Amino acid sequence: MIRQAIIILILSAVLGLCVNAILPNKIPYIGKYRSISSGNEPIIPPNADENDPPFIALDLAELEFNQGDAIFVDARDPAEFECGTIPGAINVPLDYLPEGDLAVYFDSVFAGVPKDTKIITFCSGDECDLSLHLARNLQAFGYTNISIFFGGYREWEKFGLQVERRKQCGG
Amino acid sequence: MRRIIDNDYLIAVLRLVVGIVFIYASVYKIADPGAFAKSIWYYHMIPGSLINLIAIILPWVELICGICLILGVWYDGSVILINLMTFVFIIALASAYYRGLDIDCGCFKASSGGGSSVLKSLLFDIVLLAFTIALLFSRSRKWRLEGK
Known part of the structure; x- marks a missing residue:
């Protein structure tokens, strides 16, 4: 046997x-995978490729947050977004985008935002790809200064950083 | 119980079902090792340097065991490996479920990194384990190519 x-x-x-x-x-x-986030090294998923926007670690995301000149974009579902997100983040729920021309949608969401504004995408954490796909979409529509915070909301919350809750959720 | 799991017809059906499940599960993984590596990575249970080797080799273990089980070749070896794999899959899924990971299990298709299929896959694997344990303890020797 x-x-x-x-x-x-x-x-x-x-x-x-x-x-x-x-x-x-x-x-x-x-x-070559990093499995566990230590907060000061970016988490880079195995499906990232060299044309993707840069991945940033939690400490850099926090720095950008404190400097206040970057737009944080939460790619998760509206329900998750409302339960807690990075303060000031806007929600672009990649799985729930309206039908039709994405360019028109992005133009309405980012109305008045210059294409070279620093945009940081994130989703729930390193098991979620939405931040990567959103960043690729934004890149395709001409936004030039995108970063991906792949540690996402879970890492942000885990390290005790400030969060914004629009409603109280269970758990 | 003993009479049930020694029933030649039941065991033949179980061999076919379990064998097809393992063959089916192996095909996409062999065709797309990168996607399977990613599925493994999502579990955060395996050291990064080993992920690709497992993604390359494990699907072949599944495929060969599935074929051996159906044909009845290297039967005992494939049954023990199939039990072992199913048990490990259950541990991995249970751990993912416990940690609240929102992942595709990576069992039958390329991972999209979303969807909460963990609990469903866990229940599926527990049923599968019941089948494989029956194969392990059955004394049925019918319809095997290796002949005993």
């Missing part, structure tokens, strides 16, 4: 390593 299991494992390893080598979307054998 154990011998058969070992044979299956070895066969799987050989097949996996060989097939990955010839796959067009192969991945490196040793990944």
